[in-house]
Amino acid sequence: MNDYIAAADRDILVRHGLDSFDALWALRLEAVDEPNTGRGGWSSVFRLDLGDAAYYLKRQSNFLSRSLLRPFGEPTFAREFRNIQRYQALGVPALQAAFFGTRLVEGERRAILVSRALDGWRELVGWLERWPALTTEQCSDIIAAVARLARRLHDAGQVHGCFYPKHVFLREAGTGFEACLIDLEKTRPLLLGRRDRIKDLETLVRRADDWGEAEVRELLAGYLQRPGDSAEVNGWLARVASRRRNKERNQ
Structure with missing residues (x-):
């Protein structure tokens, strides 16, 4: 073999x-x-x-x-x-x-x-634990890196299926951050359009306890490449929030 x-x-x-x-x-x-x-x-x-x-x-x-x-x-x-x-x-x-x-x-x-081994990288969970101590610039750079990663994943036609903060790794690179994924067992093709995309994103933000609406809006703005106050971001924010409420109600 x-x-x-x-x-x-x-x-x-x-x-x-x-x-x-x-x-x-x-x-x-x-x-x-x-x-x-x-x-x-x-x-x-x-x-x-x-x-x-x-x-x-x-x-x-x-x-x-x-x-x-x-x-x-x-x-x-x-x-x-x-x-x-x-x-x-x-x-x-x-x-x-x-x-x-x-x-x-x-x-x-x-x-x-x-x-x-991803030595030199830290899982998003670790960054979230330090979130209050990070600068505003660091927080924005981390969110931007996660948004780019999620968009790149979905534009490639894939759903991670287990998009938890512990499966997203980041490291400082130049003036910002770069991100990558681990635990790919549940990856599958993206077949259901926006529903699949929101499923991954909601899975992430539901477990990112230190992120409030402002951070989620910033994530979606970076992911959609639209202004944070745009109608498109508002619509996705509402859908993510709705899915989150449904998941928490069924737990």
Whole structure:
């Protein structure tokens, strides 16, 4: 079975003897959190430091997702890896895969996904925790970066499907910020127009507790590339608020 190894990471993995599925599966590391034991199997995440290069190594066994195209299931990493490649092809900023492979071992369906660590980046959750201490300029730059990311994603015809602040990473770049996405398993094509777009945006702002109407309006203005007091922004703001009320009422 052919495994995927990114050209930029091959030499590093070869140098450390980690350019094969078996070597990465056997590697002993301490998990960064408790294993996920849903879906009838398990899935774990490990930090992997190889000199100046840093990665996250994810391993799973019988941790499957099912769909109409794959009724018998496939490792969730397989879907995430396809989406990582799709994002890269579409030019949507996201985590980068270094290695991917699957194996069937005596009926056990194993998968490995290695991605480059986003060292130097901070998830939006971390920025929100510091929100009151940030300058007005920093806040606006962060909102602008998130708006650009969301627009780029949707213009590429994709819905993230899990657009939480913990899945948006930012870092300072020049005079502003740049943003990228992680956790792409639930990504799907954007099929329902504005409804799909609002679904992603509402998911984000509902969990951005430090953002009030002014910040949400600023986000939508940047996303729509329209003045903050425009009728179009007002309309989207009303739709986001309506969806939020419905979600909170049904919780």
